[in-house]
Amino acid sequence: MPDKKPYHHGDLREQLLQAGEAALSEMPIETVSLREIARRAGVSHAAPKHHFSTLGDLLGEIAARGFQKFVAALDDASHQTSLQTAEGRLMAMGWAYLRFAEANPAIYALMFGKIDRMTMTPNMVKHSMAAWSQLEDGVAAITGRNLAPNGALHVWSSVHGLSMLKAERRLPPHLMLHAAEENTLRMMIAGLKEL
Amino acid sequence: MPDKKPYHHGDLREQLLQAGEAALSEMPIETVSLREIARRAGVSHAAPKHHFSTLGDLLGEIAARGFQKFVAALDDASHQTSLQTAEGRLMAMGWAYLRFAEANPAIYALMFGKIDRMTMTPNMVKHSMAAWSQLEDGVAAITGRNLAPNGALHVWSSVHGLSMLKAERRLPPHLMLHAAEENTLRMMIAGLKEL
């Protein structure tokens, strides 16, 4: 039952989130504004106020959803039945991480703080912590539980740094290749075993 | 001979850069505006136009100067006479990197693309490439020349990722410590030798 154009939108909160995600993926990130999102959702410029007290909150919720998808993607990657070793599973997570960042640059940027305008919503903090403990689990299978936090820090630093450098195009062209990524992931895991 | 308040400022370009740096270190980064910088330099809001065609250009030049100081800091650190091994020198560069990011969060953010409003000025590109080849030199002393690019990517990813995660406060508190940093740097170098 599709409502024609009722005064009460009924589903505006969800639509704003989707419009925001669409905007982030379609236009330069610095031009995404509250008003633009409202426009895309077909409501007046101040309508979002009722569902998100501020632009930062809206972006924060979008980032939270980003973390959910992110966790799901890494989970999928590490549970492929073909993977036999803990190292293989961690490697798969690393690849999934890099591919996620590549496929969703704007949302990834949001998730990891590139956008000053975002607020750290409770929801966003919650789901980002889920990502963290997911990573710790993957590392614990290699290093053991008590070394997992330090190991996870090492892993996250390496993969996060790599994908940031790529996304920001800070690398010389000859390093923008899969082979270079593979090398870095290998060194990362080699380092992990020296913990 | 201090000019009182001549119409022709004479030194406005330099003063704008300094005012911008001051603003970046004194106020939340998202509130730093062209007009604020002009205000601090004591000129009208459109005066900067003559020296920087856009806000992005001004920020780009500030980032370029940031890279200069950055290179100098890493150079100092790696040339301490007490350092005997190539690994020691690279480790010192890693520490210098982390301390620079900690001491100049806003400029560091600018340098590494956190601020959308910045333009990649030719000057900025030039000095950032200098930083890159400085790192490659440090790595080449360990891995040899031909492996240096891949090694440098690994090193930069790791250290950059770590300092970003710290700066963005994405780490659980127990990892915001020097010991955790030291661990990560050690693993990074251990991984490098497996290249």
Added chain:
DNA sequence: CATCTTAACCTGACACTGTCAAGTAAATTT
């Protein structure tokens, strides 16, 4: 010295932003 040119700055305007206050419409409750 007088004049011309040009660089350096100022004033005012435009379209845009995020947010707030006040109004209106409709769904829900009483």
Added chain:
DNA sequence: AAATTTACTTGACAGTGTCAGGTTAAGATG
């Protein structure tokens, strides 16, 4: 049927980056 509450709109405000055009003064030319 009336009252209340929710969801949205309209209009305003202060702030932004940038542009056009005016103004001041310095330097060059005669």
